[in-house]
Amino acid sequence: MENLKERVTIYEVAKASGVSLATVSRVINNQGNVTQKTREKVQATINRLGYKPSGLAQALATNKSTTIGVVIPRANYVYISSVLNGIAEVAKEKGFIISLFSTSHSKQDAISVVKKIITSHVDGAIIFDDELEEEDIQQITSYYVPTIVINNKVEGDRCGCVVFGYEHNLKNILSQKLENDKEITPVFLHVHDCGRLLARTEKAFVSVCKEMNREYAVLNVDDSSSRTYLDFKEYFKKHNSGYFVAYRDSIAAAIVNAATDSGLKVPEQVEVLSLIGTKYANITRPTLSSFDIDMQDVGRRSMHMLMDLLKNELEKKTYRIESVYCKRGSTKE
Amino acid sequence: MENLKERVTIYEVAKASGVSLATVSRVINNQGNVTQKTREKVQATINRLGYKPSGLAQALATNKSTTIGVVIPRANYVYISSVLNGIAEVAKEKGFIISLFSTSHSKQDAISVVKKIITSHVDGAIIFDDELEEEDIQQITSYYVPTIVINNKVEGDRCGCVVFGYEHNLKNILSQKLENDKEITPVFLHVHDCGRLLARTEKAFVSVCKEMNREYAVLNVDDSSSRTYLDFKEYFKKHNSGYFVAYRDSIAAAIVNAATDSGLKVPEQVEVLSLIGTKYANITRPTLSSFDIDMQDVGRRSMHMLMDLLKNELEKKTYRIESVYCKRGSTKE
DNA sequence: TTGTAAGCGTTATCAG
């Protein structure tokens, strides 16, 4: 292969091998209606010239980009990258390229992402981002971009979703706990602006406490686990027990560590329950009791659903994934 | 905005507002030479029709896609997603879209990724993947795709790189350790097929031991930390001490936990040193001594370098980032 | 200031 001056086009390949554009096109697309002989001849010049077709031009001509748009929140959480990983795995398998968009915490930004998704001409989209509301999704699908939404119940014509089941499990575990232990005042750790899942589980938490006529507390914590660790070191100077429900496991880990480092026993004095469990849950000591969902699998599943949607073969538009409660070392039961 | 039947094109906007394509084009590109009045008129129909320009067609016409290709390994490590995060942050800031490609551990696959990068017509690429050799990079740059390579020293015409400094630090710490402690036999934890960085640091490890005429061992471990944990639980049934150097911190964490859970004291009996340190390093107890590099910053920097490269303004083609040794709780000094 | 028309690199529909 030579060192190229400019991008080689199909036209040059055609000229160099003495055939027409159409024939070259047939060769690169592995279509029939080409003699073995011409095919080889053309293939040879393709190799010689180092010709690579322009995906752009192909996409424009066929109206298919074999690209899907993926929207994720900017936050660098492990579970988010696990989802992305699962999507990437299947995308690769199916020959799709991923266009990655990330959103910060602003409506403004979410709108600009919607716009980008539409202009970018993707064949489909997977949206895992709490900033985007149903109307935004509808806008996307109205442009004929089939979309799978993760962690938000949205249904529509060219639209499916994957939703998580945390609330039910949390309610169960929590009410059981409150039943068994009449003394504790459970504490929910609230993180500002942290999306739907947190909001939903917080609501579930509160409703259980209210139904059972129990006192509870909601404590604001920082989204960074190192900050939360420091805050709880302070906290444990004044308190020597507690039952905490945290949103994700690295926050839970911070509390467990703060407790342990303050000389408190986990779970004897301090209990911590985490909602989203990842690798961290098994790495801390004690290990973290959590509600687990295989996030990589969520990504894989979403992509599979999108593939079906593209073929108009998606029957089950909503796929619900229940979390599994994993009792580990940070809670008594 | 109406619900659309088909994609609205610039042509329809032109017709609907009684102007020519060119004028609409000028409006959407915010160019001059358009009366305020026509501009408003056109903008109004754009809004009414819900017109969004096709990025594809724009890219084809201008030969600029405002998209950059990012290649990362398939593995779901925290430090990889941190790099990606950093890239995404700057990409967003600069208005670039990311096309994400991931490679598995095979040369075959790496080649197909190179091909995809070229056909996908990206404006530039960032490659953080050990499967791609210098020749592959050269192929990419020969197609006029400016490229930044992370963790591999590559220089060339349209090419820059970000390299990590781990070896020097490791050599220092290790030789100091061997100096102070004449008894220990350091063990390097080798993971099969784990890329350049591991290979380089392993080499550094071995060379220090050889230079100092000391015994050493290289132990194969599995890439999964849960598997490694189990293996080391077995290991510590027969051994009650050791000085281990692990590639990344979740492997190191597995060993620390296996030791602790086997009743051994860390760092008194078992010492563990991790090369790549991430959040895990602070979350385990004891914390993990490691060599840290802010991987998100690596991503940001790479993207900035790429931006400069696109403008042909990249002066320093190689940017070296030194790791910082962070002595934490898993080693004595 | 606005419009016309020729690209950009493909695919696809025809005839031949």
Added chain:
DNA sequence: CTGATAACGCTTACAA
């Protein structure tokens, strides 16, 4: 089996 030629949706000289 092969070759013209018209799309695809946009940008951009060049004219008007």
